[in-house]
Amino acid sequence: xxxxxxxxxxxxxxxxxxxxxxxxxxxxxxxxxxxxxxxxxxxxxxxxxxxxxxxxxxxxxxxxxxxxxxxxxxxxxxxxxxxxxxxxxxxxxxxxxxxxxxxxxxxxxxxxxxxxxxxxxxxxxxxxxxxx
Numbered sequence: 001x002x003x004x005x006x007x008x009x010x011x012x013x014x015x016x017x018x019x020x021x022x023x024x025x026x027x028x029x030x031x032x033x034x035x036x037x038x039x040x041x042x043x044x045x046x047x048x049x050x051x052x053x054x055x056x057x058x059x060x061x062x063x064x065x066x067x068x069x070x071x072x073x074x075x076x077x078x079x080x081x082x083x084x085x086x087x088x089x090x091x092x093x094x095x096x097x098x099x100x101x102x103x104x105x106x107x108x109x110x111x112x113x114x115x116x117x118x119x120x121x122x123x124x125x126x127x128x129x130x131x132x
Contacts, residue, residue: 037062087111 040062045051053061079101082088089104103111 040065087114 041058044058044061079088079090083090083101087104087107087110088101091100091102092098093100
């Protein structure tokens with residue numbers, strides 16, 4: 001028989017949930033939380049043992065983490081497109097461990113025309129929606 005093992009974080013979450021349930025600390029109106037959320041919060045407090053925060057504070061930093069992840073993905077997609085179009089250059093200068101990006105000097109005028117065209121589209125769209 002093959003035994004499927006869970007990672008240490010998931011086992012710790014299950015252990016904590018069992019302890020809390022056995023102590024009767026979860027009010028009957030509270031449903032069992034999503035494991036991912038429990039894991040994120042518990043990992044934060046384990047990494048930052050002196051941390052203390054309010055419900056709203058914890059919700060804010062969780063939301064911020066999600067927003068940062070989403071923004072990184074969107075930025076990566078946009079940069080990939082801009083590099084593919086040749087408007088942005090992708091460089092790896094000596095001494096840098098990560099890639100850096102910059103405006104392609106040979107395509108500056110084209111980049112400015114692209115932005116002007118985008119602004120014109122935005123203005124026209126806003127006018128159609130009655131925003132101006």
